Every structure is written in structure tokens, then in C-alpha cells.
Amino acid sequence: MSYKIIGDSCTDLTEKQKQDPHFQIIPLTLQVGDTQVVDDETFDQKSFLELVKACPECPKTACPSPEAFKKAYECSAENIFVVTLSEHLSGTYGSAVLGKQLYEEEHGTDKNIFVVGSHSASPGQLNIALFLQELCEAGVPFDEIVERVMDYRLKMKTYFVLESLDTLRKNGRLTGLQAFFATALNIKPVMGADEGVIIKLDQARGVNKALSRMCDIALKEAGDTSGKRLVIAHCNNPQRAELVRRTMCERAQFRDVVITETAGVATVYANDGGIIIAL
Numbered sequence: 001m002s003y004k005i006i007g008d009s010c011t012d013l014t015e016k017q018k019q020d021p022h023f024q025i026i027p028l029t030l031q032v033g034d035t036q037v038v039d040d041e042t043f044d045q046k047s048f049l050e051l052v053k054a055c056p057e058c059p060k061t062a063c064p065s066p067e068a069f070k071k072a073y074e075c076s077a078e079n080i081f082v083v084t085l086s087e088h089l090s091g092t093y094g095s096a097v098l099g100k101q102l103y104e105e106e107h108g109t110d111k112n113i114f115v116v117g118s119h120s121a122s123p124g125q126l127n128i129a130l131f132l133q134e135l136c137e138a139g140v141p142f143d144e145i146v147e148r149v150m151d152y153r154l155k156m157k158t159y160f161v162l163e164s165l166d167t168l169r170k171n172g173r174l175t176g177l178q179a180f181f182a183t184a185l186n187i188k189p190v191m192g193a194d195e196g197v198i199i200k201l202d203q204a205r206g207v208n209k210a211l212s213r214m215c216d217i218a219l220k221e222a223g224d225t226s227g228k229r230l231v232i233a234h235c236n237n238p239q240r241a242e243l244v245r246r247t248m249c250e251r252a253q254f255r256d257v258v259i260t261e262t263a264g265v266a267t268v269y270a271n272d273g274g275i276i277i278a279l
Contacts, residue, residue, distance in 0.1 A: 039264030069099025086196030119196035
């Protein structure tokens with residue numbers, strides 16, 4: 001089958017997937033003070049982190065336009081799959097759906113287009129995208145792919161530990177949760193997602209203890225992991241990503257483990273040193 005997998009720029013592809021023509025990324029725009037940064041292949045994480053550190057204002061993100069998605073759908077692929085940030089975190093899902101409507105108004109239903117909000121971010125989006133590709137390469141019919149991906153999303157869990165939750169809090173992504181002001185005690189919350197809504201799961205003193213607790217919770221909730229893919233995304237800290245990989249793999253078996261680095265959107269919210277996992 002001819003197919004394309006489209007993600008917004010929080011779908012943090014590995015270098016291998018970036019070279020695969022089946023994948024396409026639609027960039028969000030990042031705003032730091034008066035500076036706008038397009039979250040595409042030109043994104044420089046180191047420079048961006050320095051820009052954020054030097055700016056007193058909280059960085060913000062803006063989702064792509066429906067037209068950007070519509071243009072991406074105007075390709076030769078007969079089957080198009082779109083993976084977006086959780087609709088509770090971004091308007092990207094709505095833009096992708098509206099882009100589909102615009103495409104079909106102009107071109108009719110000459111191809112299959114499926115848009116899925118990941119109920120996650122970064123590694124969760126990549127996890128779904130990789131599962132989509134496996135199904136496409138196996139020649140699974142479109143309707144069956146849709147059904148299986150929705151089930152995959154339902155069973156997938158996302159967890160994260162960040163140095164700071166300030167950006168999430170200031171941008172209204174922690175709705176219903178109390179703010180965390182325990183930085184003087186070096187308390188780090190262990191966070192997760194419930195159908196795309198951020199929730200607090202636990203906390204620990206220090207990042208390493210929080211990461212260990214995150215692994216405890218993830219493995220307990222995952223049950224049998226032998227058929228699962230573990231995806232780990234890090235923001236400028238491959239050593240922490242490797243620590244999490246080693247901790248998880250010493251205690252459980254996975255059919256695949258993928259480590260990727262955050263691009264612009266996930267860097268905004270994960271901040272320097274953040275770790276996010278999805279399985």
C-alpha cells in the first residue's frame with residue numbers, strides 16, 4: 001500500500017525516521033519573547049535553550065494552520081495517517097481534522113485520511129507512528145489499521161519527570177493540578193497522562209529518585225512488557241535517557257527500545273534535562 005505518516009513537530013522522530021520518505025513533519029511555531037522559531041529541521045536545541053534561559057517571558061507554542069495539513073495531504077499516497085499532540089495540550093489535532101475537511105471539499109474522498117490525537121506527546125506520538133508504519137508495511141487494510149491504532153493508543157501509557165513544571169503551569173497545561181513549589185527541597189513530581197490530560201502520580205526528592213519511581217510505576221502498570229515498545233525521549237540529557245533504558249531493561253523485556261531527542265515543542269515543555277517515556 002502507498003502511505004504517508006504525518007506528525008506535528010512534537011512527533012520526535014529518530015534520525016532514521018527523519019530520512020524515511022514515508023514520514024513528514026508539520027512544524028509548530030515557538031515564541032520566545034519577540035523571537036519566533038519554526039520547529040522544523042533548522043531547529044537548534046542548544047541555541048533555543050540558551051534563548052529561553054535568557055528570556056524572562058515564558059515560551060509559547062502555536063499550532064500549524066489547517067492549510068499546512070491540507071497541503072501535506074496533497075501527495076501521491078493513497079493512505080494518509082496523521083499523529084498529533086494530545087488535543088488537551090494543543091490545537092494541532094483540530095487543525096489536522098479541519099485540514100482533512102478542506103482537502104475533501106476540494107478533492108473529494110479520493111484517498112483515505114485518518115487523524116489520531118495521540119493522548120500523549122513526543123515519545124507517545126513516535127510510538128504510535130512506528131506502530132502505524134509496521135501495519136502499513138505488513139499490508140494491513142486501512143480500516144483495520146484505524147481500529148488497531150485506536151486500541152494501541154488506549155493501552156499505551158506516558159510518564160515523565162522534568163526539572164521544572166513552570167512552563168506547563170504558566171501555559172495552562174496543568175489544569176486542575178496544584179502548582180509545585182517544593183524546589184527548595186528538590187522535590188520532583190512523577191507525572192503521567194490520563195487520556196491525554198496531565199496527572200501527578202507521585203514525587204521523590206531529586207531527579208534520579210524520581211526517575212526510579214517513574215520506572216517503578218510504569219512497569220507495575222504495564223504488566224507483561226514482552227510485546228511492548230518502550231520509547232524514551234530526552235531533552236539535552238542522553239545520560240538520563242540511558243539510565244532509564246538500563247533501569248527498565250534490567251527489570252523487564254521489551255520487543256523494542258527506542259531513544260529519541262526532543263525537538264522544539266517538547267523542548268519548550270520538558271525543559272533542559274526532561275525525560276518522557278511511552279510504552
